[in-house]
Amino acid sequence: MCYDVKTSLEAQLKRAKRNQDLKAIEEIVEKLGPLTDLPLHHASGFSHPEVLIYTSEDLFYPMVATWGLIPHWVNSVEQQKKIWNSTLNARVETIFEKPAFRDAANEKRCILYVDGFYEHHHYNNNTYPFFIHRKNKEPMALAALWSEWRNPEHGGIINSFSIVTTVGNGMMAKIHNNPKLKEPRMPLMLSEEVEEQWLTSSADFEKELKVLLSSNNDVRLQSYTVGKLRGKSYRGNTPSIAKEVVYKELEPEALNF
Numbered sequence: 001m002c003y004d005v006k007t008s009l010e011a012q013l014k015r016a017k018r019n020q021d022l023k024a025i026e027e028i029v030e031k032l033g034p035l036t037d038l039p040l041h042h043a044s045g046f047s048h049p050e051v052l053i054y055t056s057e058d059l060f061y062p063m064v065a066t067w068g069l070i071p072h073w074v075n076s077v078e079q080q081k082k083i084w085n086s087t088l089n090a091r092v093e094t095i096f097e098k099p100a101f102r103d104a105a106n107e108k109r110c111i112l113y114v115d116g117f118y119e120h121h122h123y124n125n126n127t128y129p130f131f132i133h134r135k136n137k138e139p140m141a142l143a144a145l146w147s148e149w150r151n152p153e154h155g156g157i158i159n160s161f162s163i164v165t166t167v168g169n170g171m172m173a174k175i176h177n178n179p180k181l182k183e184p185r186m187p188l189m190l191s192e193e194v195e196e197q198w199l200t201s202s203a204d205f206e207k208e209l210k211v212l213l214s215s216n217n218d219v220r221l222q223s224y225t226v227g228k229l230r231g232k233s234y235r236g237n238t239p240s241i242a243k244e245v246v247y248k249e250l251e252p253e254a255l256n257f
Helices: 014-018 022-035 077-084 102-107 170-175 192-199 205-214
Strands: 004-007 040-044 050-055 058-067 089-091 109-114 116-123 126-134 140-150 157-167 185-187 221-225
Touching: 004 109, 014 022, 014 058, 014 109, 022 050, 022 058, 050 140, 102 109, 102 140, 102 205, 109 157, 109 192, 116 140, 116 170, 126 170, 140 185, 140 192, 170 221, 192 205
Parallel strands: 058 157, 089 157
Antiparallel strands: 004 040, 004 116, 050 058, 050 109, 109 140, 116 126, 126 221, 140 157, 157 185
16 A cells, blocks of 8 residues: 655656756746645645646646546546545556556556655554655656546546555565555556656557566665654654654564564
8 A cells, every 4th residue: 555655846856857858847846836735745645635747648747636546437526525535546456457447547647756655564553654765765656547537516627646556575565564454565666667668558558567567677665664644743744754763662673674
């Protein structure tokens, strides 16, 4: 699962900067930046923050979108509110089967750039939040799906997205150990070599995806514990939320980290 992230406008400009179009970057900062909730030192998907995503419609110029995919076929605000919290994540194994994600998986894939994400570790009946980031400190490119939905009450357009998840790697298997889950999960992270393949439309992407998932798409990660992300001690969306907090009861030797 991936319900908590950290991201900034700087991180979300990563792809735009590859195009070396300074005018476009300036326009993104001035016109799109104020329409987002950035920076997000910590944000829960359940708050449906507004961020930037990159799509095949323009590979280097992002659009503003809210977290929590609203399928295009949703026909009422009531239905939209009911489905919103259940589409924060999309399991990569079933994106071509689930009605909420099927069309987007075939035609509307996107990338969300983040500084990292948070996950909770269970130990002795307590939970401890970890912050996971790339070892080289560069932004992560998370595979995502998006949708364009028209509000039937006023005709306004909402762009929304869901983060695609996959089976957790060795490190995430140690961190994401929720006893209620069958297996550890983590966001599907894309190496720079496969980003274009994810974004670019294909008549038979389902077959391409199997090759992509089996290719060398390894993103090296690091992690550390942070302060509580829930409850009375939660610091909110402040820079200090992502700073390391050491819990004496979580000895690395005991957890085999």
